[in-house]
Amino acid sequence: MDLVRDRDCSVCTACCRDLAIDDPALSKPAAELCTHCVAGQGCAIYASWPSTCREWHCGWRLLPWMAAGMRPDLSGLLVLVTVDGEAGGPSRPGLVFNVLPAATGAAAEVLARPASLDILGALVREGVPVFLGVKDASGRHGVRLPLNGPLASVAQGRDGDRMKAALLRIYMDVQGVIRGMEAGDADPSDMRPLRMRRPGMIRA
């Protein structure tokens, strides 16, 4: 996929903190700032970037319909392009709207904006696999929920208010499950682990 023209990461370093990286040249766990990352500036080793970092970009860098304000550090949403067939159909590209733990309130707000609801509704109607990813407070565990089924009827109805209510209900439900996991009241084995592998072997 081509990058969106005239769009750069600027001071965003969300992927350098939130994603786990398995690369022979660089390995780090999720939710830990890469040792090569300078806060507020970005990568300090551009010249010798591991291939994973060179080849990987978040959805905001790849998808022109994402608004400028949806940059991950501004919005609290890290959108990942994924191929895994988890929506019940054959493997095909899908999108994970991954809520960053540090900005859950902001992320809920961004999800509920009319522009976001329009995008999600269109993706669901077009059959693009779409997921909501929510992590626990540690940022290392979480759940990933397919949205196509739960949002199918409201997306077809093109009713923004119903879409917003359904999406926020799903978001709150997932947060409740996360809290249950943290308190030991929910069996983590019931949950789909939040794990997004790309060819470049960056995962969350």
Ligand code: SF4
């Ligand atoms: S999350 Fe996206 S915008 Fe932010 S640094 Fe990574 S690739 Fe750039």
Ligand code: SF4
């Ligand atoms: S090497 Fe650079 S681009 Fe890659 S995770 Fe670390 S700071 Fe980010």
